[in-house]
Amino acid sequence: xxxxxxxxxxxxxxxxxxxxxxxxxxxxxxxxxxxxxxxxxxxxxxxxxxxxxxxxxxxxxxxxxxxxxxxxxxxxxxxxxxxxxxxxxxxxxxxxxxxxxxxxxxxxxxxxxxxxxxxxxxxxxxxxxxxxxxxxxxxxxxxxxxxxxxxxxxxxxxxxxxxxxxxxxxxxxxxxxxxxxxxxxxxx
Ligand code: 5GP
Numbered sequence: 787x788x789x790x791x792x793x794x795x796x797x798x799x800x801x802x803x804x805x806x807x808x809x810x811x812x813x814x815x816x817x818x819x820x821x822x823x824x825x826x827x828x829x830x831x832x833x834x835x836x837x838x839x840x841x842x843x844x845x846x847x848x849x850x851x852x853x854x855x856x857x858x859x860x861x862x863x864x865x866x867x868x869x870x871x872x873x874x875x876x877x878x879x880x881x882x883x884x885x886x887x888x889x890x891x892x893x894x895x896x897x898x899x900x901x902x903x904x905x906x907x908x909x910x911x912x913x914x915x916x917x918x919x920x921x922x923x924x925x926x927x928x929x930x931x932x933x934x935x936x937x938x939x940x941x942x943x944x945x946x947x948x949x950x951x952x953x954x955x956x957x958x959x960x961x962x963x964x965x966x967x968x969x970x971x972x973x974x
Pocket of ligand 1: 835889890891892893894895896897898942943944945949950951
């Protein structure tokens with residue numbers, strides 16, 4: 787994999803800049819604060835891609851909230867495999883809790899379907915999805931409708947603000963589209 791010493795150079799173009807991200811996440815935080823008034827929801831961060839979204843979202847919620855983390859994986863390079871494995875399960879009990887799953891991006895919906903099945907068995911009182919990005923046009927699974935969506939995006943492979951390509955680029959402060967030349971040789 788050929789990665790530039792300045793990771794910004796591997797970005798074809800910026801899809802959503804940092805200012806727009808922060809503005810929208812602030813709005814989502816306010817909406818969640820209003821919807822969950824009087825409750826103590828659990829924010830369940832799906833590692834690692836949701837780290838940036840999770841912290842920004844949490845900062846903009848004024849309710850007493852709890853954090854949980856789960857690590858699932860479905861991607862091989864830039865193609866979703868459809869098969870999801872839960873690699874690290876760090877869940878304390880979510881029984882009778884109001885859970886908000888915090889996801890970086892919902893694409894085909896297979897990951898979310900699997901996670902919902904796992905969580906439903908744990909006896910949560912309610913489960914909603916907050917996703918930073920949504921690729922509705924790519925959905926393969928019916929009934930995966932996040933209640934809180936940051937941005938609807940077209941079918942690009944995006945990186946930054948937590949999202950990676952082969953574990954790199956997560957630290958870009960914006961959502962960008964990766965240059966084809968970076969992954970072209972890697973996926974042949
Ligand atoms: P799904 O199972 O919905 O197809 O895929 C969900 C997961 O695939 C996301 O949590 C994310 O990790 C990964 N993913 C989907 N689309 C993209 C993308 O455009 N860029 C990156 N970096 N990851 C993606």
